Amino acid sequence: MAKEAGIRKLPDGRYQVDIRPDGRGGRRHRRIFPTLREARYEKNRILARADRGEEWRRQKKDTRRLQDLIDAWHRLYGITLKDSGNRKRQLDFVCGLLGNPVAASFHAEDFLVFRNARLAAGISANTCNHYLSYLKAVFNRLIKLDNWKLPNPLQKIERLKFDESNITYLETGQIEALLSELAKSSRNTLLITKICLATGARWSEAETLHVEMVKDGLIHFVGTKSGKKRSVPVDDELEREIKENRKGTGRLFIGTHIKSFSSGLRRAGIELPRGQRSHVLRHSFAVHFMLNRGNILDLQKILGHSTLDMTLRYAQHHPDYLADAVTKNPLANLKKN
Structure with a gap:
């Protein structure tokens, strides 16, 4: 049998594929097979991939953790x-x-x-x-980024569905008790709390405010969670109180004050579900805004929500929410007759 290019019979009867798919100066591909048929298949497969411009080299195993x-x-x-x-x-x-x-x-x-x-x-x-x-x-x-060659192992796993928890917010009496306790201990914590209650700001947004962000009856929040700047109006009294707290420029509040806020909650006798501490003031603003017949679209802008769906969870607190259900149900029709 004539010698076949790229395939060599070994002394033990096996066949070795020995080719350079990219030409004489290219990388060498060698593999041993028990039969000539398997060796030919491998040779033709590799050469065909090379002709199509496809990657023919065996990839190294990714051992990264x-x-x-x-x-x-x-x-x-x-x-x-x-x-x-x-x-x-x-x-x-x-x-x-x-x-x-x-x-x-x-x-x-x-x-x-x-x-x-x-x-x-x-x-x-x-x-x-x-x-x-x-x-x-x-x-x-x-x-x-072509840094991972294998499929995403988590691609087909779906998120868990769960019942939306009730919004935790402070009622008027609780807000009064909290502000009273904070006034006894920390002026900075009291002022951050007031800013959150007046603007719906996140605790971190209020705590990291700079003096120059408060002017002309507005508080300008930058570096927000969404990355978008938003401005919320405040009354003259709160603006004056903020500016009196620190003169010049730079951060209004030095350090962190969440522990002081937690202490004030305990002294005021306010117990919150786990994980609600930092958001309770933002929720309180939104709920009271709706209770006072605020516009849901305005609330979306004030809170900086990217979609209205995020804001609609507060709509149920509006006094007129689904009020037509009382007058437009079939029993109401019977009463009219």
Whole structure:
């Protein structure tokens, strides 16, 4: 039998494919097969891929661990996010709980087992959804950057559905008691609380305000969660109180004051569900705004929500919310007759 180019019969009867698909100076491809038929198939397959301009070399196995992918994601993309530090800490935390597996061996089932364990430990479905979204985003971004060649192992996992919790807000009497307690302990904490109640600002937005952001009857919030600037009007008394708190320029409040706020809540006898402390003032503003017949579209702009759906959760507190149900039901028709 004539010798076939690119295939050599070995002394033990096996056949070795030995070709350079990219030409004489190109990379060499060698593999051994038990039969000539298998060797020919391999030779033709590799040469055909090379002719089509496709990658024919066997890819090296990706041995990186999940933490390596998280670090790569943060270095290449995550660092540009507004909350990059917090996101990285949460991803590192989840990675630790998962045991930092080899990423190529990390499958959907692994995450589902982990999620069920977290739910059994009392972690909320919403928090577990955050875990899923953050990890999905890591794989999706690295795939887009051509840094990860395999599919996203979490792509087909859906977010958990759960009943929306009731909005926790402070009633008028509770607000009075809280302001009274804060007035006894910390002027800065009292003023931050007032700003949140008057504008619907997040605690972090109010706490990091600069003097120059308060002028002409408006508080200008920048560096917000959405990244968009928004301006909210305040009355003369609050503007004067803010400007008297600190002269010149720079931050209005030095340091952090959330612990002082928590202490004020306890002294005022206000108990809140877990995780509601920092948002209760924002919720209180929104609920009282609607109770006072405020416009839902105005509320959306004040809160800086990107979609109206985010604001509609407060609509139920409007006095006229679904009021037509009383007069336009079939029993009401019977009464008219």
